[in-house]
Amino acid sequence: MxxxxxxxxxxxxxxxxxxxxxxxxxxxxxxxxxxxPQGSRAGNLGIHEFAGANAWMPGVLSxxxxxxxxxxxxxxxxxxxxxxxxxxxxxxxxxxxxxxLAAAPGTLQASVRVTxxxxxxxxxxxxxxxxxxxxxxxxxxxxxxxxxxxxxxATTGALAIDxxxxxxEVKQGIWNAAAPVPSxxxxxxxxxxxxxxxxxxxIAKDNRIPPRGFRGGADLELRPLPIGRYPETAPGSGVLAxxxxxxxxxxxxxxxxxxxTVQARLRHQxxxxxxxxxxxxxxxxRAIPSENLMCADDRxxxxxxxxxxxxxxFAYDQWVASGRSPPVTLADVQRSSTPAR
Ligand code: HEC
Numbered sequence: 001m002x003x004x005x006x007x008x009x010x011x012x013x014x015x016x017x018x019x020x021x022x023x024x025x026x027x028x029x030x031x032x033x034x035x036x037p038q039g040s041r042a043g044n045l046g047i048h049e050f051a052g053a054n055a056w057m058p059g060v061l062s063x064x065x066x067x068x069x070x071x072x073x074x075x076x077x078x079x080x081x082x083x084x085x086x087x088x089x090x091x092x093x094x095x096x097x098x099x100x101l102a103a104a105p106g107t108l109q110a111s112v113r114v115t116x117x118x119x120x121x122x123x124x125x126x127x128x129x130x131x132x133x134x135x136x137x138x139x140x141x142x143x144x145x146x147x148x149x150x151x152x153x154a155t156t157g158a159l160a161i162d163x164x165x166x167x168x169e170v171k172q173g174i175w176n177a178a179a180p181v182p183s184x185x186x187x188x189x190x191x192x193x194x195x196x197x198x199x200x201x202x203i204a205k206d207n208r209i210p211p212r213g214f215r216g217g218a219d220l221e222l223r224p225l226p227i228g229r230y231p232e233t234a235p236g237s238g239v240l241a242x243x244x245x246x247x248x249x250x251x252x253x254x255x256x257x258x259x260x261t262v263q264a265r266l267r268h269q270x271x272x273x274x275x276x277x278x279x280x281x282x283x284x285x286r287a288i289p290s291e292n293l294m295c296a297d298d299r300x301x302x303x304x305x306x307x308x309x310x311x312x313x314f315a316y317d318q319w320v321a322s323g324r325s326p327p328v329t330l331a332d333v334q335r336s337s338t339p340a341r
Pocket of ligand 1: 017021051092117120
């Protein structure tokens with residue numbers, strides 16, 4: 001999608017950069033300061049909102065500074081969070097199809113297609129600690145859940161990953177040329193994920209869904225990893241699919257009352273537990289002082305937070321206090337099994 005694509009193409013592609021990042025003002029009386037020669041632009045005015053995916057941080061900032069800055073600022077933080085949520089929710093669609101299931105025990109085949117409707121990879125932007133994933137759940141007719149995939153626990157922030165291929169993210173790492181098999185390392189010696197933004201020099205995983213018309217499949221810095229992760233839309237076209245198809249074989253235990261209902265949710269989280277734990281552990285284990293010592297001449301005291309804590313610990317505590325960066329659900333679909341097709 002080109003940056004300057006005319007709004008007329010909305011009908012063809014669904015969205016443009018502007019329709020998501022500069023949505024039309026809801027107020028019919030909205031006007032640009034400078035009117036065009038034809039007269040008023042009332043009711044047709046893109047707001048310079050430029051929301052990203054971060055629906056979590058505005059709430060943290062509001063908690064920390066909101067009352068000091070006054071009600072207007074608190075309202076602005078809330079508005080920023082809802083703009084991010086609204087935009088995320090129009091950025092992808094999910095389709096779910098199930099095979100027939102005649103009896104239990106048996107195996108139910110579920111196929112899920114996730115389509116990227118944004119103008120860039122999804123997720124996008126500042127990628128560290130950010131991820132999107134498919135979370136599935138299967139229930140018997142009585143409502144009891146008997147199977148889960150990539151289940152998220154909101155009380156701990158832990159994502160139980162059984163399908164890494166349905167966790168959409170880029171994992172950058174540090175190249176270890178000295179290893180017996182040289183590789184892009186993303187975990188430390190204790191197996192903990194690393195997020196060394198400035199030191200990273202390689203890409204270990206990038207299964208973020210390409211945008212419509214994406215041609216970067218041969219580009220070392222842009223290509224999806226593993227190589228070939230997204231097929232060409234037509235052989236030889238060089239254009240990669242802007243959707244992802246995942247298949248699940250769901251074991252249905254004996255005695256499960258039919259029909260079985262499967263729920264598929266696409267979820268997005270801007271700050272994962274692994275990321276916040278890493279920031280905290282780095283600060284604590286390296287005993288990074290809680291005062292600003294970045295510049296020897298500029299030992300400015302920190303403006304916020306207790307001096308007794310490193311910033312990593314403080315950030316972690318804010319993450320816990322604000323619901324652990326609650327995931328935003330981009331799409332939520334359900335289907336029930338049929339006895340035969
Ligand atoms: C369907 C809605 C949609 C469309 C269309 C869209 N975007 Fe986005 N954009 C998003 C969402 C949602 C995010 C946040 C995704 C994420 O970072 O995980 C985002 C993130 C971004 C970011 C990063 C912002 C940040 O906080 O890091 C930039 C820059 C951006 N988009 C530019 C563009 C451009 C340029 C286009 C057109 C080529 C475009 N967008 C089209 C929804 C859209």
